[in-house]
Amino acid sequence: MIADVLSEATSRMERAVESAKEDFATVRTGRANPQLFQKLIVDYYGSPTPLQQLAALANPEARTLLVTPYDKSALGAIEQAIRDMPNLGANPTNDGTIVRVTMPELTEERRKEYVKLVRAKAEDARVRVRGVRRQVKDDLTALKDEVGEDDVARGEKDLDALTKKHVDLIDEALARKEAELLEV
Secondary structure (H helix, E strand, C coil), X not given: CHHHHHHHHHHHHHHHHHHHHHHHHCCCCCCCCHHHHCCCEEEECCXXXXXXXXXXXXXXXXXXXXXXXXXXXXXXXXHHHHXXXXXXXXXXXXXXXXXXXXXXXXXXXXXXXHXXXXXXXXXXXXXXXXXXXXXXXXXXXXXXXXXXXXXXXXXXXXXXXXXXXXXXXXXXXXXXXXXXXXXX
């Protein structure tokens, strides 16, 4: 029983870590990266659609991204969605067949803003991991009558180790992203 509860906690914490890494990937560094548009939703004929389902993304140069829509009628909607994207600072251009996104150079001030944003995303992920810990701890406490206090105490100790491991993974990913952002 306790092993099942801890296994569920592990998978939920791993999802929180993966979500944090995906969030980090959406914050731009000095290079244009197709992952910047990973969570971009385009209003395509009135329905919200992920950009990856509407277009192919290419990275021909360090600061340029080419977005080639599968349906040319979606060009305007894609261009508008990219223009409305927060924290990007790019101005997309539409030549009738593709949308070209040229990323501006990152200033020192902008880099520091991005570091703050990434730290906030990391803290959100840590909070999610701690929320899982709190819920699982309550579940373990509820099992006290069935399995005994010693087993529950061991389970809580294992849960604390799991929590620390996953928070450390988030911190490592944060450190890598900060280094990437501050690299000139």
